[in-house]
Amino acid sequence: MQCKRFVLSGAAALLPFLLATAAQAQTTQVPAGRLLASNCFQCHGTNGKGPGFERIAGKSSLEIYKELKEMRAGGEGQGLMTKHALGYTDAQLRELSQWLSTQR
Amino acid sequence: MNRRQLIQAAMAAAAGMTAWHPLASRAAGAGGRVIVVGGGMAGATVAKYLRMWSNGGLEVTLIERNPAYVSNIMSSLVLTGQRSMSSLRFGYDALKTRHGVKLLTDEVLEVDAVNGSVLLASGQRLLADKIVLAPGMRFDLLPGQTDPSRMPHAWSAGVQTEQLAKQLAAMRSGGTVLLTIPKTPYRCPPGPYERACLVADWLKTKKPGSKLIVLDANPDIVVEKDNFSKAFFGLHANVIEYHNNVEISSVDEQQMMLYTNGGAVHGDVINLIPPQRAGKLIEQTGLATATNGRFAPVDVLSYASLSAPKVHVIGDSSATTQPKAGHIANQEAKICADALVRYFGGLAPDPAPVTNSACFSTITRTQASWLTVVFQYDPLTKTMQAVPASASASAGWNGDNFDDMNQWFKALMADSFA
Numbered sequence: 001m002q003c004k005r006f007v008l009s010g011a012a013a014l015l016p017f018l019l020a021t022a023a024q025a026q027t028t029q030v031p032a033g034r035l036l037a038s039n040c041f042q043c044h045g046t047n048g049k050g051p052g053f054e055r056i057a058g059k060s061s062l063e064i065y066k067e068l069k070e071m072r073a074g075g076e077g078q079g080l081m082t083k084h085a086l087g088y089t090d091a092q093l094r095e096l097s098q099w100l101s102t103q104r
Numbered sequence: 105m106n107r108r109q110l111i112q113a114a115m116a117a118a119a120g121m122t123a124w125h126p127l128a129s130r131a132a133g134a135g136g137r138v139i140v141v142g143g144g145m146a147g148a149t150v151a152k153y154l155r156m157w158s159n160g161g162l163e164v165t166l167i168e169r170n171p172a173y174v175s176n177i178m179s180s181l182v183l184t185g186q187r188s189m190s191s192l193r194f195g196y197d198a199l200k201t202r203h204g205v206k207l208l209t210d211e212v213l214e215v216d217a218v219n220g221s222v223l224l225a226s227g228q229r230l231l232a233d234k235i236v237l238a239p240g241m242r243f244d245l246l247p248g249q250t251d252p253s254r255m256p257h258a259w260s261a262g263v264q265t266e267q268l269a270k271q272l273a274a275m276r277s278g279g280t281v282l283l284t285i286p287k288t289p290y291r292c293p294p295g296p297y298e299r300a301c302l303v304a305d306w307l308k309t310k311k312p313g314s315k316l317i318v319l320d321a322n323p324d325i326v327v328e329k330d331n332f333s334k335a336f337f338g339l340h341a342n343v344i345e346y347h348n349n350v351e352i353s354s355v356d357e358q359q360m361m362l363y364t365n366g367g368a369v370h371g372d373v374i375n376l377i378p379p380q381r382a383g384k385l386i387e388q389t390g391l392a393t394a395t396n397g398r399f400a401p402v403d404v405l406s407y408a409s410l411s412a413p414k415v416h417v418i419g420d421s422s423a424t425t426q427p428k429a430g431h432i433a434n435q436e437a438k439i440c441a442d443a444l445v446r447y448f449g450g451l452a453p454d455p456a457p458v459t460n461s462a463c464f465s466t467i468t469r470t471q472a473s474w475l476t477v478v479f480q481y482d483p484l485t486k487t488m489q490a491v492p493a494s495a496s497a498s499a500g501w502n503g504d505n506f507d508d509m510n511q512w513f514k515a516l517m518a519d520s521f522a
Contacts, residue, residue: 030157030446030451034157034442035438035439035454035457036458038153038435038438038442039435039459039460041438042431042460042462042512042516042519043462043511043512044515045518045519046156046519046522050515051514051515052512052514052515052516052519053508078499080462080476080498080508083476083493083494083496084476084478084494085494086478086491086493087458087460087477087478087479087491087494088458088478092458
């Protein structure tokens with residue numbers, strides 16, 4: 001239960017809003033986390049698929065999230081990504097990791 | 105009532121009538137037409153992402169007067185002969201063929217912000233549901249300036265970059281180069297400081313005995329102070345002379361003199377980076393109402409102009425709390441694209457957008473530093489606010505960062521143009 005809630009937290013936050021507008025908007029679907037994850041694209045390529053630094057598309061949500069948490073903790077030195085990862089809330093890291101994991 | 109007041113009154117009326125949701129006047133699920141004006145970092149990115157994120161559902165026309173974009177990022181390396189102009193050119197083929205953006209090589213003469221149309225130099229008038237303006241920066245001419253090539257800014261990469269490179273190459277050893285920095289906000293906050301470092305490093309070996317005098321209109325180094333201070337007053341101290349609070353009142357192009365509040369200064373080569381303002385269309389359309397009439401205030405949830413809801417302004421022309429630079433313009437463009445895709449589907453913009461800035465600064469011809477910050481939306485002030493823990497620069501500089509800079513540039517340009 002706990003685990004399921006964490007994975008869905010991004011989408012769940014948007015759910016009431018999506019439901020409220022679903023009746024009006026028949027076709028528009030904006031995947032949760034896509035806009036957030038697009039902050040990665042400048043350096044890791046559109047949709048995380050390069051060219052650029054490490055390819056992030058295709059990894060599991062947990063893998064990406066864990067790596068970002070490790071960076072935040074300084075586990076990978078004091079590089080740019082260590083500071084960058086500190087700019088997002090935990091929920092945001094989960095949400096963008098979740099979206100990136102859908103990219104193959 | 106003059107013409108501008110008339111435009112503003114009409115826009116105010118339109119702003120009152122038009123809600124964010126288009127469905128009162130549009131059929132649900134229908135596509136929409138978006139015109140993007142300007143094919144720089146912001147304009148190219150928004151055109152690409154509008155097509156991609158609408159799954160091709162939106163008709164996107166990009167209007168750009170030049171056949172290709174010339175990158176400002178990395179253009180200081182042309183001055184030291186490390187990069188060619190052609191390596192900075194990015195065409196629009198991928199936007200057209202891969203993403204289905206309609207490209208018009210034309211110039212916009214007029215924007216009708218109320219009805220949503222643009223008049224082109226070719227005589228054509230185009231209609232759209234939304235217009236995204238990304239006309240970049242315009243550079244002030246200082247009193248006495250008649251021929252910009254005498255004291256080029258080279259702050260919009262192109263012919264002036266080549267002129268400045270030639271002037272530096274032709275300068276005698278033991279000469280004096282002046283580089284001026286305008287008051288903020290200007291394009292690319294670390295840019296003038298990194299250019300000073302790079303040129304100083306080049307002068308040491310190519311023009312021994314030369315001096316680089318930096319005249320900064322700001323009270324202090326505006327960004328990445330630790331690194332630039334160490335470079336200016338340490339590594340490059342025998343070349344760079346830094347003066348703060350220096351305002352240029354006029355110039356003498358024949359004598360190659362700058363007249364300042366600190367006296368007159370002569371330079372053999374003068375890189376005059378002047379005060380900057382939004383592209384001409386922004387002012388002409390009556391949108392430049394922020395920052396002493398220089399930039400366009402926007403709602404940073406969608407980058408909609410605060411006075412003309414059919415018009416969105418992204419990149420350097422908009423007035424926000426974020427730096428004016430290519431990397432962040434790319435992210436502003438994505439927020440705008442996402443908001444417009446939602447708009448045409450009857451959805452409100454993402455209520456909590458995030459942007460980030462990241463860049464590298466050349467400290468020597470082979471070493472660089474880095475700078476980064478993440479911005480989160482603050483609903484109380486309705487502005488993007490820097491997350492303090494994320495705002496940071498590298499401790500010093502090295503060759504690895506220089507390699508990373510090349511990698512970053514390649515990735516950023518591909519995300520914007522390919």
